Amino acid sequence: MKSKISNIILHLVGNKSLEEGxxxxxxxxxxxxxxxxxxxxxxxxxxxxxxxxxxFHESELDLNEVYTYVSRIFDNPDAxxxxxxxxxxxxxEQSTHPKIKGGEFYTVYFKDCILDGDTVDAVGLFKxxxxxxxxxxxxxxxxxxxxxxxxxxxxxxxxxxxxxxxEKENGYVVAVVDNxxxxxxxxxxVDDFLHVRQRKDEYANTQNFMAFAKDFVTKELPxxxxxxxxxxxxxxxxxxxxxxxxxxFDIEEFANEVIEQPEVIxxxxxxxxxxxxxxxxxxxxxxxxxxxxxxxxxxxxKRVIRLDQKIQIIIDGNRENVEQGEDEKGKxxxxxxxxxx
Numbered sequence: 001m002k003s004k005i006s007n008i009i010l011h012l013v014g015n016k017s018l019e020e021g022x023x024x025x026x027x028x029x030x031x032x033x034x035x036x037x038x039x040x041x042x043x044x045x046x047x048x049x050x051x052x053x054x055x056f057h058e059s060e061l062d063l064n065e066v067y068t069y070v071s072r073i074f075d076n077p078d079a080x081x082x083x084x085x086x087x088x089x090x091x092x093e094q095s096t097h098p099k100i101k102g103g104e105f106y107t108v109y110f111k112d113c114i115l116d117g118d119t120v121d122a123v124g125l126f127k128x129x130x131x132x133x134x135x136x137x138x139x140x141x142x143x144x145x146x147x148x149x150x151x152x153x154x155x156x157x158x159x160x161x162x163x164x165x166x167e168k169e170n171g172y173v174v175a176v177v178d179n180x181x182x183x184x185x186x187x188x189x190v191d192d193f194l195h196v197r198q199r200k201d202e203y204a205n206t207q208n209f210m211a212f213a214k215d216f217v218t219k220e221l222p223x224x225x226x227x228x229x230x231x232x233x234x235x236x237x238x239x240x241x242x243x244x245x246x247x248x249f250d251i252e253e254f255a256n257e258v259i260e261q262p263e264v265i266x267x268x269x270x271x272x273x274x275x276x277x278x279x280x281x282x283x284x285x286x287x288x289x290x291x292x293x294x295x296x297x298x299x300x301x302k303r304v305i306r307l308d309q310k311i312q313i314i315i316d317g318n319r320e321n322v323e324q325g326e327d328e329k330g331k332x333x334x335x336x337x338x339x340x341x
Contacts, residue, residue, distance in 0.1 A: 043126055176196060203292065218232060
């Protein structure tokens with residue numbers, strides 16, 4: 001992702017429950033072009049996914065604090081400092097879990113970002129929570145010495161978001177990164193501070209339907225029908241094949257080509273309604289398939305039969321070459337093949 005840093009401000013935001021407080025810078029950072037380029041790499045290189053979010057609020061969008069403060073920056077870029085203070089205060093109010101680490105909080109104005117072929121400005125919000133130890137080699141009086149220093153590793157962005165000045169009425173287009181917290185405390189950045197939700201686009205539709213289809217095959221189907229593990233894997237393979245070969249998705253086409261059996265198709269549609277209601281995620285019946293979402297979700301499709309201990313059968317296709325049975329020695333799988341590879 002290429003863009004130019006126009007202005008940047010840095011504040012320190014601590015943990016509120018530990019009463020660490022905040023420390024505000026008195027002015028914008030003054031950086032040369034080399035340092036701006038280095039920081040651009042640090043801030044932007046972690047944004048590799050095509051998954052995007054949008055700001056929302058249960059009552060009214062303007063009540064979302066980050067949405068409102070960032071909107072004021074887009075309306076008047078000279079307000080970057082004032083609004084960065086508001087953003088830092090809001091972040092501090094959400095930093096109440098005892099495991100949340102304090103750190104540097106950056107508010108950055110980017111020019112000339114490319115998003116879906118459009119050139120737009122963006123506001124970046126970034127937080128550094130972890131410090132690495134670096135060794136510094138000193139050359140003095142014809143000898144060498146070492147010192148250790150704590151600092152920020154510019155290859156490891158802890159937390160960040162990019163808000164693109166596009167689709168303001170829908171809560172902007174927002175990219176999010178959180179490479180640190182994985183527990184309950186992780187919610188504070190995405191849910192509490194930013195308060196964003198996944199955008200309804202081709203990436204979300206592809207990701208959500210493939211997750212639903214996997215759940216139906218691996219969890220729901222065995223409770224309703226007599227189906228072997230090999231048959232489940234066969235359905236997963238057919239699902240992946242469908243998404244790999246098609247450019248657009250149609251649920252009836254998917255049901256007829258992948259599921260095939262009328263009674264299973266009926267249960268499939270019923271489970272989709274239950275899944276959407278329980279997860280509060282609406283999945284369209286027709287959409288353009290996102291290649292990047294397909295590749296990401298494919299990794300979660302486990303197509304392995306595990307038998308007893310340390311015996312695994314991986315089935316990527318050719319279900320007809322695998323037979324399951326039982327004899328006097330016990331249960332077995334019989335595999336037919338043409339040649340060893």
